[in-house]
Each structure stands twice: as structure tokens, then as C-alpha cells.
Amino acid sequence: MAFDAEATKRCSLMTPDAMAEADRRTIAAGTPETTLIDRAARASLRVLRSEFTRRPVTILCGPGNNGADGLRLGEMLVDAGWPIEVICLGEPPSAERHRGLDGRLRPTGTFAPGPGALVVDALFGAGLSRPVEGEARALIEKLEFAGASVLSIDLPSGIDGATGEVLGIAPQADVTVTFHRLKPGHLLGEGARRCGKVFCADIGLQYREGDASALHNAPELWRHLLANGARETHKYERGHTVVVGGPGFMGSASRLSAYGASVSGAGAVTYLAPLSSAEFAGTVFDAVMVRPMTGPEALEELAEGKASSIVIGPGMGHGALSRDCLHTALASGLPCVVDADALTLYEDEPSKLFSALHEGCVLTPHEGEFARLFKGVEGDKLSRAKAAAARCGATVLLKGSTTVIAGDGLPVINTNGSRSLATAGSGDVLAGLIGGILAQSVAPREAAAAGAWIHAEAARSAGPSLNADRLPRRIAGVIDRLVS
Ligand SMILES: NC(=O)C1=CN([C@@H]2O[C@H](COP(=O)(O)OP(=O)(O)OC[C@H]3O[C@@H](n4cnc5c(N)ncnc54)[C@H](O)[C@@H]3O)[C@@H](O)[C@H]2O)[C@H](O)CC1
Numbered sequence: 387m388a389f390d391a392e393a394t395k396r397c398s399l400m401t402p403d404a405m406a407e408a409d410r411r412t413i414a415a416g417t418p419e420t421t422l423i424d425r426a427a428r429a430s431l432r433v434l435r436s437e438f439t440r441r442p443v444t445i446l447c448g449p450g451n452n453g454a455d456g457l458r459l460g461e462m463l464v465d466a467g468w469p470i471e472v473i474c475l476g477e478p479p480s481a482e483r484h485r486g487l488d489g490r491l492r493p494t495g496t497f498a499p500g501p502g503a504l505v506v507d508a509l510f511g512a513g514l515s516r517p518v519e520g521e522a523r524a525l526i527e528k529l530e531f532a533g534a535s536v537l538s539i540d541l542p543s544g545i546d547g548a549t550g551e552v553l554g555i556a557p558q559a560d561v562t563v564t565f566h567r568l569k570p571g572h573l574l575g576e577g578a579r580r581c582g583k584v585f586c587a588d589i590g591l592q593y594r595e596g597d598a599s600a601l602h603n604a605p606e607l608w609r610h611l612l613a614n615g616a617r618e619t620h621k622y623e624r625g626h627t628v629v630v631g632g633p634g635f636m637g638s639a640s641r642l643s644a645y646g647a648s649v650s651g652a653g654a655v656t657y658l659a660p661l662s663s664a665e666f667a668g669t670v671f672d673a674v675m676v677r678p679m680t681g682p683e684a685l686e687e688l689a690e691g692k693a694s695s696i697v698i699g700p701g702m703g704h705g706a707l708s709r710d711c712l713h714t715a716l717a718s719g720l721p722c723v724v725d726a727d728a729l730t731l732y733e734d735e736p737s738k739l740f741s742a743l744h745e746g747c748v749l750t751p752h753e754g755e756f757a758r759l760f761k762g763v764e765g766d767k768l769s770r771a772k773a774a775a776a777r778c779g780a781t782v783l784l785k786g787s788t789t790v791i792a793g794d795g796l797p798v799i800n801t802n803g804s805r806s807l808a809t810a811g812s813g814d815v816l817a818g819l820i821g822g823i824l825a826q827s828v829a830p831r832e833a834a835a836a837g838a839w840i841h842a843e844a845a846r847s848a849g850p851s852l853n854a855d856r857l858p859r860r861i862a863g864v865i866d867r868l869v870s
């Protein structure tokens with residue numbers, strides 16, 4: 387079961403290259419470039435007027451179409467009676483094309499933004515092709531301590547739209563107006579921090595299959611998949627997740643996973659407890675079934691029977707039983723969430739783990755686990771998640787304040803995370819939640835995307851006191867609201 391096709395179009399993220407291509411296509415189909423620039427400028431004007439009161443505006447214009455958007459916006463602001471000045475990098479625009487800016491052009495050396503001013507950053511957008519240096523850099527440097535507000539057109543100049551990385555320098559924008567679709571760089575790394583509030587305006591470009599390089603995670607992509615599960619009536623038709631428990635005191639992490647699975651909408655959850663913690667587990671769980679486990683046969687038996695997914699790793703430890711259970715879990719061919727200790731068991735010989743994985747598996751590393759398991763995989767978060775998924779042949783969910791999911795199909799970027807998620811045990815709950823969604827016959831990338839968003843949403847409105855114990859109850863609330 388896959389993402390909704392119409393939502394996929396709306397949630398598409400496009401690289402600067404794909405955007406330039408869409409531009410060319412639209413122009414070739416008969417819309418003049420000046421019309422696109424006009425629409426981009428008008429959209430910027432709308433946002434500018436909705437976000438800022440009238441004040442002195444300085445527009446910094448670069449040599450390409452990002453600068454052209456800025457010049458056109460300048461003319462519109464003059465028409466609207468705003469006090470503006472325009473500073474251009476390189477050749478000033480031809481007087482003929484920009485009569486509306488008569489007397490407003492200033493040399494770069496005069497740029498001195500004051501605290502009450504608004505600066506429109508139209509230096510570089512999608513066409514940024516190298517680090518920002520020289521005059522452009524000097525202009526952006528002046529912004530740093532000026533206290534002026536900044537509205538960036540398309541991207542804060544210096545942010546790589548494909549990766550979110552800073553090429554040389556980039557301003558901190560208060561507001562960014564972009565067009566048609568967001569780019570990955572609006573959501574990743576420094577890009578996410580520097581954009582401020584992001585607006586995306588329609589400028590009449592056509593969408594074409596194959597334009598997207600990633601998706602921005604949203605419930606509209608996968609909500610219908612959860613609702614399907616809710617329509618089934620028998621508990622085992624709604625899926626059965628087995629959570630492999632951990633020994634002794636460490637068992638608490640796996641119990642959090644079981645709680646996560648139990649609110650996922652799955653029909654049943656079984657907690658397989660090593661003997662050292664079985665009795666205790668039996669007393670703490672009500673809705674979760676507890677079965678003692680002396681060896682991997684207990685897991686094998688469930689996998690061959692009623693189980694429809696497995697969660698393995700949280701609090702499991704690195705002992706012989708853990709290795710046996712991991713082998714059994716992966717060999718069963720059932721959809722499997724591989725987390726925590728299951729990720730680090732083979733960090734010295736990751737190829738052993740990779741060769742046992744299959745496409746029904748979801749790996750859920752945080753940055754530390756990722757670095758140990760995928761040695762030598764470097765770059766921006768999107769590229770790393772994609773490279774890791776290709777290397778291990780499974781879906782990889784790379785956790786963080788922004789989470790990236792890569793697997794079969796377009797990668798997904800999740801951005802509703804908040805600080806309150808950074809609490810011990812929160813990842814264990816996420817592993818269980820994804821396992822529970824997998825049990826409902828949702829495909830791995832889709833289940834991981836749904837789990838990441840729901841998990842983050844459950845914490846979003848919470849304060850710093852949120853702990854992992856209270857997270858499952860909030861998750862249940864989020865799912866019920868989504869499905870009702
Ligand atoms: N489809 C859309 O989204 C539309 C976007 N529009 C705007 O157009 C820009 C993209 O325009 P483009 O001319 O391709 O690129 P830029 O203006 O961003 O920059 C290209 C320009 O800058 C030079 N350059 C690149 N990097 C550097 C650098 N580090 N230092 C100095 N110079 C650099 C390069 O050589 C070119 O001369 C997009 O962002 C939107 O704002 C359209 O207006 C409407 C359709």
C-alpha cells in the first residue's frame with residue numbers, strides 16, 4: 387500500500403536543477419520568462435506586505451533571475467509608495483527595462499542596513515553554483531549584526547537548495563518566499579534554520595512525474611493507510627507485532643517499544659521476555675501479551691504463526707541470545723524494525739547485518755548509530771540516508787530534529803520534530819510504533835514516514851516535562867484524530 391498519488395504531487399520537493407528544468411518547460415510551452423518573474427515578484431510582494439509594516443526597504447539584487455525577481459519587486463514597491471533603494475551586484479540593470487527604479491539605485495559600498503529596516507535578499511537563489519565570496523559576501527556579512535529584518539527570495543543567498551548546506555555564507559532570513567515547490571534545502575540542516583518562516587507560492591509552473599527528488603512528510607501522504615487498518619475487525623487482521631524484550635533492568639527500553647506498538651492501531655502485541663525479566667513484564671503489561679523466552683525458538687514459533695511484524699533491538703543487549711534472535715527475526719522474512727542494540731551488534735562487521743536484511747526491514751539509527759554502522763557515508767542528511775539505504779538494501783530512517791527516511795521510492799523528509807522529543811526512551815517508542823504500523827500491511831517507507839510524523843506530532847505541543855512514559859498516550863490521541 388503506497389502513498390496517495392495526488393498528495394505525492396503536492397508534497398514533492400524539487401532540486402534547483404529540476405526547478406530550472408520546469409522553468410524551461412513552462413517557457414517553451416508559451417509562458418514568457420518575464421511573466422514568471424512578474425508572478426514571482428508579485429507573490430513576494432504579497433508575503434512582504436502581510437509580514438511587514440511599511441518601512442525603508444533595501445533590495446539586494448544578484449546577476450541572475452533571483453535578482454530579476456528583486457528588481458521587479460522593487461518596481462512594485464515603488465508603485466505601492468514604499469521607501470526603497472536597490473543595490474545590484476555587477477552591472478546595474480538597463481534603465482529601459484527598469485524605469486520604475488529611476489533614482490533608487492545605489493552602489494554596493496553604501497549598504498548600511500539599520501535596525502528598523504527591511505532587507506530583501508535577492509542575490510542568489512536556485513542558480514547558486516559556487517561559494518559566495520567578494521562583494522556578495524561583504525553585503526551578507528553586513529546583515530549579521532545590523533538588526534534589520536530579512537526577506538529572502540527563493541532561498542537565503544548562499545544556501546544550497548539541494549542540500550541545505552551553506553556555500554560560503556548565508557544570511558539568517560526572517561521570511562523566505564519560494565515558488566512552485568519547496569526544495570530539500572529549505573528543510574535540511576542550516577537551510578532549515580536560515581529560512582525563517584517559509585511561504586511557497588504558485589507561479590503557474592506545470593508539475594511533471596519525475597520532477598520530485600524527495601517528499602515533505604505530511605499525513606495526507608499516508609493517512610488512508612492507517613484508516614484501512616481500522617476498518618478490519620478481527621484483531622489478527624489488524625496485525626500482530628512481536629517485540630523482542632531485553633534482559634533484567636535493560637528491559638525497560640523494549641517495554642517502551644511494546645507500548646509504542648500497542649497504540650499503533652495494530653490488533654495485538656506480544657512481548658517476548660527473557661526469563662530474567664518475564665515475571666516483571668507480566669505484572670506491568672495488561673494489553674500487551676507477555677511470553678517468556680528461553681531461546682530464539684519462541685520467536686521462530688511466533689514468526690511462523692500469527693506474527694506480522696517484529697521489533698528488535700531496544701534494550702536487547704549484545705549477548706548470544708540477542709544475536710540468535712536477530713538472525714531468527716531477519717530470517718523470518720517478516721517486516722522488521724531494527725533499532726538500538728540490533729544496529730550496534732554488528733558494527734564491526736556491518737556486512738554481516740546487511741546481508742541478512744531484506745526490503746521489509748526498517749533501520750532506525752540516530753546519528754551516532756548511523757556513523758558506526760555506515761562508515762564512510764558522508765554528506766548532507768538526505769544523501770547519507772539514501773546512500774545507507776542503497777548499501778544495506780532496507781529502509782533507513784535517520785533520526786534527528788529533521789528525520790530522513792530513504793528506501794523504496796522517493797525519500798521522505800520529516801520536519802515536525804521538536805525539542806521535547808529529545809528525551810530518553812523516545813526512540814524506543816518510535817521503533818514500536820513503526821513496528822505496529824508495519825504489522826498493518828503498510829509498506830516500510832510508508833510505515834516509517836507515518837511513524838516519524840505521528841511520533842513527532844505527539845510531542846510537538848508538549849513541554850519539556852514530556853517523558854517517554856507519557857508519549858504513547860499522546861500518540862494514541864494523534865492517531866485517533868487522524869483516522870476519525
Ligand atoms: N521556477 C522558479 O522557481 C522560478 C524562479 N525564478 C527565480 O529565478 C531564480 C533562479 O535564477 P537563475 O538565474 O537560474 O539563478 P540565480 O539568480 O540564483 O543565480 C545565477 C547567477 O548567479 C551567478 N552565481 C551563482 N553563484 C554565484 C556565486 N557564489 N557568486 C557569484 N555569482 C554567482 C551565476 O553565474 C548566475 O549569473 C530562482 O531562485 C527564483 O528566484 C524566476 O523568477 C521565476 C521562475
Ligand SMILES: [K+]
Pocket residue numbers: 452507508509510511538539540541542543
Ligand atoms: K535569495
